Amino acid sequence: MSRGTNLKFKLIYLMRIMLEKTDDEHALTMPQIMKELEKYDVTAERKSIYADFEDMRNKFGIEILKEQRGPKTYYHVGKREFELAEVKLLVDAIQSSKFITRTKSRELIEKVKRFVSEYQGKTLQRQVFMDDRVKAMNESVFYNVDEVYTAINENRKIRFKYYKWDINKKLVARNHDNWFVVSPWVLTWVDENYYMIAYDDWAQMVKSYRVDKMMRISITEDERSGQKEFKEYDMANVSKTTFAMYGGDRRNVRIRFENTLCGVFLDRFGKNITFYPVDENHSELNVDVTVSQHFFGWLFGLGPRVQLVGPDDVVEELREYVAAYMESINYPSPKGNGLVTAQS
Structure with missing residues (x-):
């Protein structure tokens, strides 16, 4: 040439x-x-x-x-469409997202690096580190999201196979490997995971599904149903309710804590919460949560400096949860030689 x-x-x-x-x-x-x-x-x-x-x-x-x-x-x-600091934020977001697989994370980061110079890209590469946290293994999650949005825009139901992890770290089909057919209404991001909120005709209720556990998605010819039920589901409030994706009743609870732990609650519930002083060293707050074992486990993990003080029925439910947990500590030894206890 x-x-x-x-x-x-x-x-x-x-x-x-x-x-x-x-x-x-x-x-x-x-x-x-x-x-x-x-x-x-x-x-x-x-x-x-x-x-x-x-x-x-x-x-x-x-x-x-x-x-x-x-x-x-x-x-x-001089000025770029994305500055280096902005690209670093994008890289951090990609790395911290559990629903993005390791392979796809690396691919996305390589693409994002094109927003900066090759010299800045090299410094950025030193920042890139994939640690051993759990990353989703469903490589098709991006296509799942696109397919769900298409179904929503076309007002169509979808069908898919839904999976869960087994003890061998393998994904196995739920519902005896039968197809799930639902009406998708919205996708939301909660606790570092993508969820599809959809109406299930068979159960006649609105349910949530982890997008990275959905496979072989296809759009059906049937129009969506459950619009009335979805509106009553009040997605705006659900998205603000901590632990919403773990099932259970949504309740307003009162928590007492040492003032040194205020940052824990600000990080978890946001800055719109109100602290009510109890004494010089303690305060309380009221917050909406979905009462579940996940919520109790999180609360229990904060230790004795935090107390759930209301409402009474939720406090009693927590007591029952703790009692059941303490009882489970005494379990048969694998060798059948009596009981293994927490002191063993």
């Missing part, structure tokens, strides 16, 4: 060069820019490159800054 035959792509190649090879810490002189263009079989005059810089700013919002360093003039990209 003769030199200069790619001239019609000059602006595209110039944008790529400036976005990939320059940033606030790295810049190129005009001779260096022209040399980089030659790698794409493009020859260009300085005047035309200056005009391209203007087009990049006016048409694409890519600002090229000029900096004089002694006798040489350097050029680099």
Whole structure:
């Protein structure tokens, strides 16, 4: 290919060069820019490159800054669509999302790195670390989300197989491997997981389903049902109710705690909660939660500096939960040699 035959792509190649090879810490002189263009079989005059810089700013919002360093003039990209700090936030969000598999996390991070220069990408790569936390293994979760949204937009029911983990760390089908057919109404993000909120005709109630546990989704020809039930489900309040996806009654509970633990409750319930002083060292708060074993386990894990003080029936339910747990500590030894206790 003769030199200069790619001239019609000059602006595209110039944008790529400036976005990939320059940033606030790295810049190129005009001779260096022209040399980089030659790698794409493009020859260009300085005047035309200056005009391209203007087009990049006016048409694409890519600002090229000029900096004089002694006798040489350097050029680099100034404002980007995504700044490095923003890309780091995106990377952190990808890494912390349990519903994104390790493989897909790495793929997404590689794509996100294209928003910054190759030099910034290298520093970002040092930040990338996949630890041993649980990551979803359903690689099709992205397509599941897209399929559910399509069904919602087309007002159609969906069918799918729903899975759970077994003791061998394998996904096994629920409901005797029968198809689930439901009417999807909304997708929501709760406790680091995607959930589909849908109406189940057979059970005649609104239920939630983990999207990463759904497989082989297909859209049916049947129109959705359960609109009235979904409206009564009050999704706005459910999304604000902690532990909402674990089943149980939604209740307003009162919790007493040492003031040193106030940050725990602010992190969990947000800054809109109100603290009521009890004495110099203790306060109380009222908050809506879904009363479940998950809630009791979380509360129990905070230790004796936290107390559930109301309502009475929920307090009694917690006592029964703790009693059942303490009783379960005494269980038959695997070898049949009597009981294993907490003191063993």
